[in-house]
Amino acid sequence: MTIAILCxxxxxxxxxxxxxxxxxxxxxxxxxxxxxxxxxxxxxNCGGCGFPGCDGYARALVAGTAPNGACAAGGxxxxxxxxxxxxxxxxxxxxxxxxxxxCGTRSEAIRVGDYNGICDCGVAAxxxxxxxxxxxxxxxxxxxxNVCPKGAISVRDGLAKVDKRxxxxxxxxxxxxxxxxxxxxxxxxxxxVLCNNPDKGPNVRKVCGVGCMGxxxxxxxxxGKEAGHFTFQGFLAKVNYENPPTDAAIVAKCPAKxxxxxxxxxSGR
Amino acid sequence: MGRYFVLMVSxxxxxxxxxxxxxxxxPFLGVSKKLDTxxxxxxxxxFVMTIASAVTWCLDRWLLFPNGLGYIHTLAFIxxxxxLVQFIDIAMKRFLPPLHAxxxxxxxxxxxxxAVLGVAEMNYxxxxxxxxxxxxxxxxxxxxxxxxxxxxxxREKLAHADPPRCFRGIALALVTGGLLALAFMGFSxxxxxxxxxxx
Numbered sequence: 001m002t003i004a005i006l007c008x009x010x011x012x013x014x015x016x017x018x019x020x021x022x023x024x025x026x027x028x029x030x031x032x033x034x035x036x037x038x039x040x041x042x043x044x045n046c047g048g049c050g051f052p053g054c055d056g057y058a059r060a061l062v063a064g065t066a067p068n069g070a071c072a073a074g075g076x077x078x079x080x081x082x083x084x085x086x087x088x089x090x091x092x093x094x095x096x097x098x099x100x101x102x103c104g105t106r107s108e109a110i111r112v113g114d115y116n117g118i119c120d121c122g123v124a125a126x127x128x129x130x131x132x133x134x135x136x137x138x139x140x141x142x143x144x145x146n147v148c149p150k151g152a153i154s155v156r157d158g159l160a161k162v163d164k165r166x167x168x169x170x171x172x173x174x175x176x177x178x179x180x181x182x183x184x185x186x187x188x189x190x191x192x193v194l195c196n197n198p199d200k201g202p203n204v205r206k207v208c209g210v211g212c213m214g215x216x217x218x219x220x221x222x223x224g225k226e227a228g229h230f231t232f233q234g235f236l237a238k239v240n241y242e243n244p245p246t247d248a249a250i251v252a253k254c255p256a257k258x259x260x261x262x263x264x265x266x267s268g269r
Numbered sequence: 270m271g272r273y274f275v276l277m278v279s280x281x282x283x284x285x286x287x288x289x290x291x292x293x294x295x296p297f298l299g300v301s302k303k304l305d306t307x308x309x310x311x312x313x314x315x316f317v318m319t320i321a322s323a324v325t326w327c328l329d330r331w332l333l334f335p336n337g338l339g340y341i342h343t344l345a346f347i348x349x350x351x352x353l354v355q356f357i358d359i360a361m362k363r364f365l366p367p368l369h370a371x372x373x374x375x376x377x378x379x380x381x382x383x384a385v386l387g388v389a390e391m392n393y394x395x396x397x398x399x400x401x402x403x404x405x406x407x408x409x410x411x412x413x414x415x416x417x418x419x420x421x422x423x424r425e426k427l428a429h430a431d432p433p434r435c436f437r438g439i440a441l442a443l444v445t446g447g448l449l450a451l452a453f454m455g456f457s458x459x460x461x462x463x464x465x466x467x468x
Contacts, residue, residue: 004341007332011345015352022356026363118429 048170072169096169102138103194108209125178133207144173189244198234271467279460280408288450293384307421311414313375322406325389
């Protein structure tokens, strides 16, 4: 009995001594600023900065290989705090949020078939472009909602909707959307064109009741071409987010009803 | 050579650690959602199990058995394995940073893993020689890794499936694990047959 106790205690002692020596001799001296920067970051590990988690971004920041301000989740307050730790200037960045550029709900946009396959936009898009008549529109199978680290996206009436308050602008939904219709826009911009179809007006009308026809009326109502609030790709109006329109009256004047003021919804969380 | 081949087949396919001995079920379910984490975990388990069995074998033969302390071997093994994994963690961080980056986060998970302790217990019970014990541990860990990688491949595919609500997540994983174990039952007797051919 005594031998057994001594034996176990001895093993424990030897292990403790070895570990203590190993910790002293072999430990890697890390820059203490890495820990401080990690503490300053939000810890969401969303990967929006392009590094593997907050830890990876903190290492790159301390090493000087990453720009301060790439963290969309932390925003300006976080960048300022990191700047204080590292003694560098924060790069001013505006908060960006995801916008789904489609407003063709189940009642407005025509569905050309029944899709009963795997409930994922990517798979649905591979099946003859999906069941929606408009091949540019939101399929509503929620690939973006599944990939969102903050649960900011939910599918309502066949359309993905982003909660502006929860969105951290990591861009994962932008990458996963097979129709490429999600865009990161400045959070301060309120007037958006919710369509992604560059086809001619009549062709758009055949498949969707609220598609952009490229009539240029939004441009005319916001001060003409010189004002530069809109750009056009084919027959599709796009808001110029470098210089976004501010007059909300143009939304109601859109004949196609594809414009909206602050279309982000609040999920109630 | 032939004996080692039979031992390998037996440990990987017939008496698979997860699927027929039911050891190491928590990492089997916990880290099998993605193939790359499953590969990392498998690598860490192979590494730790091989070294741990060598150390526990020495402990058993040179300290516990000669002093008639065989009855406390489980306690001693837990202590030594826990200390060893910590030591490997520290040493790897210092000398092999790339390997630590790949396996590091899995090492603390293995500290108290039943598969690692289980293999030490089996070596203790079988009274195998040093080479055989270490090789068996390596093969058993390889079997664990094989099952984990297979399972994660299936789970990655299943992530796209649309099962009834009550089956989502871990329930479906458990059913799948059971089916995989059933499939591995098909290998039973293979080691005996091979042994006969080898003779």
